[in-house]
Amino acid sequence: MSLHDDFVDAATKAGKEFVEVAKGKHVALVTHFDTDGLSSAALLELAFDRENISYVTMHAQSLDEIFLDSVFKTDSDVYVFADIGATVLEKISEFANDKLVFVLDHHEPSTNDNLHLVHINPLVSGVTEKNSISGSGVCYFFAMGMNKDNRTLAHLAVIGAIGDSQEDNGFQDLNNRILQHAVIQKTVVLSKQIKLYGINSRPLLKVLEYSSDVDIPGVTNDPKGVKDFLDDLGIMWEWNGRLKKWFNLRPFEQAAITEKILELKGAQEDDSKLLVYAYSLPNAPRREMIDIRECATIINASGRLEQYRVGVNTLKGDRDAAQIASMNLRVYKSAIRDALQIVDDKRAQGTLIENDKLVLIDFENKIPSSIVGIVASILARNKIYREGVVVCTLGETSTDEIKVSLRVSLSAKDFKLQEVLSDAVSKVGGTSGGHDNAAGAVINKDKKEEFIESIKASF
Numbered sequence: 001m002s003l004h005d006d007f008v009d010a011a012t013k014a015g016k017e018f019v020e021v022a023k024g025k026h027v028a029l030v031t032h033f034d035t036d037g038l039s040s041a042a043l044l045e046l047a048f049d050r051e052n053i054s055y056v057t058m059h060a061q062s063l064d065e066i067f068l069d070s071v072f073k074t075d076s077d078v079y080v081f082a083d084i085g086a087t088v089l090e091k092i093s094e095f096a097n098d099k100l101v102f103v104l105d106h107h108e109p110s111t112n113d114n115l116h117l118v119h120i121n122p123l124v125s126g127v128t129e130k131n132s133i134s135g136s137g138v139c140y141f142f143a144m145g146m147n148k149d150n151r152t153l154a155h156l157a158v159i160g161a162i163g164d165s166q167e168d169n170g171f172q173d174l175n176n177r178i179l180q181h182a183v184i185q186k187t188v189v190l191s192k193q194i195k196l197y198g199i200n201s202r203p204l205l206k207v208l209e210y211s212s213d214v215d216i217p218g219v220t221n222d223p224k225g226v227k228d229f230l231d232d233l234g235i236m237w238e239w240n241g242r243l244k245k246w247f248n249l250r251p252f253e254q255a256a257i258t259e260k261i262l263e264l265k266g267a268q269e270d271d272s273k274l275l276v277y278a279y280s281l282p283n284a285p286r287r288e289m290i291d292i293r294e295c296a297t298i299i300n301a302s303g304r305l306e307q308y309r310v311g312v313n314t315l316k317g318d319r320d321a322a323q324i325a326s327m328n329l330r331v332y333k334s335a336i337r338d339a340l341q342i343v344d345d346k347r348a349q350g351t352l353i354e355n356d357k358l359v360l361i362d363f364e365n366k367i368p369s370s371i372v373g374i375v376a377s378i379l380a381r382n383k384i385y386r387e388g389v390v391v392c393t394l395g396e397t398s399t400d401e402i403k404v405s406l407r408v409s410l411s412a413k414d415f416k417l418q419e420v421l422s423d424a425v426s427k428v429g430g431t432s433g434g435h436d437n438a439a440g441a442v443i444n445k446d447k448k449e450e451f452i453e454s455i456k457a458s459f
């Protein structure tokens with residue numbers, strides 16, 4: 001048996017064990033707040049429903065003591081952590097006392113000690129390759145142990161894996177097994193498609209104009225070229241005054257566009273780079289969620305805006321939730337635009353802390369604190385700062401705390417951001433976590449100035 005089989009075995013056995021004790025009882029479910037975490041929640045909730053297990057679901061970006069305390073105060077019969085928990089196993093077991101806990105995760109475990117909890121993790125089973133399986137994938141095999149009928153939920157684990165960027169022109173072994181289950185269940189349709197992003201959500205004209213991934217000669221970044229291109233193929237880009245989208249085209253028109261693009265690219269690149277796998281959800285609650293990549297982006301936005309229930313219910317197929325989720329994506333994108341505008345404004349006013357080692361932006365309460373991390377990542381990736389400049393962003397949470405994110409620009413090496421941050425946090429109190437080139441913390445609002453001074457002194 002391979003290590004992959006060992007892992008699947010461990011996960012399904014745990015699922016079987018779980019259902020025996022949890023049937024007809026109450027479960028507290030805690031998941032990560034990103035697409036993979038929300039997919040884990042949707043998958044497990046549907047599996048719980050099938051067994052008459054009642055539940056309360058909570059979501060978090062990281063597990064601090066206040067949060068764990070509230071989890072174990074729910075007085076549930078069983079506790080399940082999904083796509084979260086592996087990095088704080090000791091802390092969980094401390095709060096759990098003798099309660100029955102399952103941790104279903106794929107993050108690096110904080111200990112190998114056999115604590116008093118069931119920990120299902122590919123890394124524990126010795127599966128060490130990167131991107132082998134997502135948190136929701138772990139939940140999928142666990143749910144298969146609960147009841148084989150849960151194979152109808154495989155598509156949720158495919159969404160989670162794509163949300164965690166585990167797809168790279170196909171999947172690794174464990175994810176691939178899940179994909180096969182979903183394809184057989186017809187909950188995911190697999191096809192090869194020209195590499196155009198936003199194909200179901202943006203008008204065809206825009207999809208072609210912004211096709212920088214493919215870089216079509218005479219078409220990409222050329223609005224007139226796009227129209228000429230479609231005219232030549234005899235394809236109309238609008239109908240009754242509405243701009244057409246890819247799904248409005250007939251299959252032969254889609255094929256003609258694909259062929260023409262491959263022809264225009266000629267011998268420059270081989271087709272395998274231009275044609276990518278497309279994963280579609282035939283039962284998606286809305287058109288723009290048919291493409292799993294787009295669906296994952298939409299779910300992520302609801303998570304970032306702390307509208308977890310909207311994300312989970314959308315994944316469970318709720319049409320009303322899906323409508324709000326689509327709106328949330330627009331809200332999220334505009335929040336990011338606002339944040340970047342604030343940076344420009346502050347720079348113009350000279351109120352930005354910016355030198356050749358550190359850029360520090362205090363967003364106060366002007367953006368949702370849940371996006372300070374992503375904004376720091378965007379700034380660090382944007383090539384506006386030279387390699388190795390540390391970007392620090394701060395924002396106020398709704399509970400009057402300060403969320404801090406640290407990133408290093410252009411993935412410079414030899415940084416120990418987590419150490420630097422935990423040093424600074426240890427002086428003012430609070431919690432921190434992360435790794436060498438991305439770290440985050442939560443501190444008390446009263447300690448903000450002191451903390452900023454300490455970070456400034458660190459670089």
Ligand SMILES: [Mn+2]
Nearest residue numbers: 036083135164
């Ligand atoms: Mn994950």
